[in-house]
Amino acid sequence: MNATFTKSTDEPHLLDDVVIDNRMLSEQVATHLFRQLVNGRLRGGQRINEAELARTLGISRNPIREAIRKLEERGLLVSSPRRGTFVRSFTKRDMADIFSFRTVVEGFAIRQALPRMTDDDHAGLKEIVQRMADAANAGHEMELVEADIAFHQRVCELSGNSQTLRAFMNIRAEVQMSITLVEHRFESLEAAAVDHWPIVEAIATRDVKKAVKALEEHIQDSWQRISAAYPDN
Template sequence: MKKKPIERHQTLREKILETIRDAILCGVLKPGEKVAEPELAERFGISRTPIREAFRQLESEGYLTVIPRRGAVVTALSERDVKEFYAIKAILEGYAARMAAKNLSDRDIDRLESINDKLQQLANEGDVKTFYRVHNEFHELFIRAAGNEKLAELINQLVMKFNRPRLASLSLPGRMQISVDEHRKIIEAFKRRNPDEADNLVRKTASIGGQLLIQSMAREEGREPTEKSVLDQMVDI
């Protein structure tokens, strides 16, 4: 008898999370804009408790900032935030790839190729949400293969807090295909058991994601990006 309310609660919570995430990513909710509890409570016909729980989850993912006596507002991302996140991500995941190049089994590499084939299909279909989930599986596989639990924990804590910029980056035109193409290069480095190449490629992939997002942010603000388009740079990578 106790299971039904819990199941319903979780379902509603997920709906709230998805509604707010989509509104932020699509630009319906702007940076600094308040996300009102009463409106969501009325829309879903529920109390404010599951809404506040959803807010805490979205705050941990970097979508919202909960301010005392003001409530939840959409977190404003700065170029500095994006640069710092992708710089740290590049270092940590690059090191993980370096270690994984020595540890990945042939079966692991086959699995990476299978995941990337799925990503190619999702990129063709334009399914960003599923792409994002499967994309995480690709990175999680080689990070686990690095054999360093503390490193895996650090990376997980970092990327969980920056889900929003990562998903926003993958949503940009052409970004999913770039990711698939870069993954193919990383897989080849793993096949060659080349730690240096794997490290460098993973770092470059993170750098591409950060640069694309910064360029998109600049255009949204009516500014011209200071650097040439990442797509133009791809011929050099």
């Protein structure tokens, strides 16, 4: 059975008219919500109204619920019993804490990973960045963000230290949200993707100091981009 998204004159930012299989509906709704979040149409603390979304998109609430569940798993939405689902909200101080902790954890991960990293490991990191570039060229924001976080997680995995990886996974949802917000601060998706190549190139030198410096500069640049546009609170 097929379902159709239709444009509404009240909502100029809806997806283009498209007929898709029901199995794809939840993913398309998730992409729709993701783009609204990235573009600032959905803001931190804003409630997601399932009934209103279903009416606006002209579909049942089942794919809406599935899409919301997927975005909860990615750390972008949070549910509160008897209150509903809301966009994840962080203060500027929260974000500063996330980025400073990332610098410590990922810098330590690079120091541990580089001496034990094989050519295949390095090729794997290059492949992830290429996935980012391909997603950016195709205009697929969600795929870009997912590849971005996969890159940073892989660095932690390559450290071979279970505590390092655990520390990263404990803040993975927060990292996901911060990456989502940062990508939109670049001039283009392509610029966000290529921002990772200096890390890969530094790792290729096998120089630990260069690799750590490249990673820390990347994280610091991300923080500067988000900090400049983040409200003080």
